[in-house]
Structures are given as C-alpha cells and as structure tokens.
Amino acid sequence: xxxxxxxxxxxxxxxxxxxxxxxxxAYSYPxxxxxxxxxxxxxxxxxxxxxxxxxxxxxxxxxxKGRFTISRDKGKNTLYLQMNSLKPEDxxxxxxxxxxxxxxxxxxxxxxxxxxxxxTVSS
Numbered sequence: 001x002x003x004x005x006x007x008x009x010x011x012x013x014x015x016x017x018x019x020x021x022x023x024x025x026a027y028s029y030p031x032x033x034x035x036x037x038x039x040x041x042x043x044x045x046x047x048x049x050x051x052x053x054x055x056x057x058x059x060x061x062x063x064x065k066g067r068f069t070i071s072r073d074k075g076k077n078t079l080y081l082q083m084n085s086l087k088p089e090d091x092x093x094x095x096x097x098x099x100x101x102x103x104x105x106x107x108x109x110x111x112x113x114x115x116x117x118x119x120t121v122s123s
Contacts (some may be wrong), residue, residue, distance in 0.1 A: 004096050009117030016086050016121070022079040022096030022114055027053075032111065033102045034079045036070060038092035038119075045095070049081060050106050059106065063089070086121045093118050 008020040020036070035050035049060045049070035058070050069082040079096055094117050097110035104110070 004098065004112055004114035006094065006096055006114040006117040009094065009119045011120040011122065012086055014087060014121060014123050017082070017084045018086065018119060020081040020083065020094055020096075020117060020119075022081075024077050024079065024096075024098065026077050032098040032100055033105050034072060034096060034098045035105050035110070036079075036081045037095045037097060037108065038090075039095070039116075040089075040092040043092075045108060047106055047108065048094070050102065051079070052102055083119070086119075088121050088123050091119060091121050 005023045006020060008018060010018060012018060031053040033050060033052045036048040037045050038048050039045040047061055048064055049058065049068055051058050051070045051072055060068060067083065067085045072079045096114045097105060098112050099105040099110045
C-alpha cells in the first residue's frame with residue numbers, strides 16, 4: 001500500500017487562501033497521475049483537480065476553475081493544491097489520490113488514497 005500524506009488544511013474565512021500538500025513516494029516506471037478529491041458532510045466524494053505525470057496536463061471541476069491550481073514538484077515528491085478565494089461550499093475533507101490511468105483516476109478509481117485533510121471555510 002503506497003502511502004500518501006496530505007497536509008495544509010485548516011479553518012479560514014471566506015476569501016482566504018490555503019495550500020494543500022500531498023507527499024508521495026518517489027516513483028519509477030510506471031509513473032502515476034495524481035488528483036485531488038473532496039467530500040463534504042453528507043455528500044459523495046467528488047473530483048476536484050488532476051494532473052498528468054508526463055506533461056502536467058491539468059483538469060478541474062467547474063466549481064473551482066480560476067480559483068484552485070494543482071501542481072506537482074517531482075523533485076520533492078509532492079503534489080499541491082493552491083486554493084484561493086475560498087467559499088463556504090469548499091468546506092470538505094480533501095484527499096489526494098494516484099493511479100496510472102488518468103481516466104479511471106478522474107472517475108475516482110485510484111491505486112492509493114491519502115487519509116484526508118479538513119478544510120473549513122466560514123462566512
């Protein structure tokens with residue numbers, strides 16, 4: 001079981017920013033695409049953003065486009081999610097995940113998941 005470790009969550013006010021991090025093991029072939037998901041209380045887990053390994057192509061759910069940025073530092077084996085202009089509806093537990101198949105990953109089928117980090121946005 002690959003260990004993914006998220007950090008950076010917290011409680012903030014509307015309009016604030018947070019940066020989430022996800023530490024992952026160093027990869028050799030096959031390489032893994034990575035993504036962020038979130039789950040709000042009483043709701044299903046939803047896709048937030050993804051990034052491909054080879055060329056860092058990103059994809060976002062519509063509700064976070066223009067506010068969130070996914071990135072990765074391969075040298076530090078870390079995935080990031082920069083979250084700006086946070087809204088109360090962004091409140092959720094955020095999870096990072098990885099898989100070699102980007103299509104499956106975006107659909108929530110992943111080889112490994114982190115334990116999650118709580119983000120709470122109050123008005």
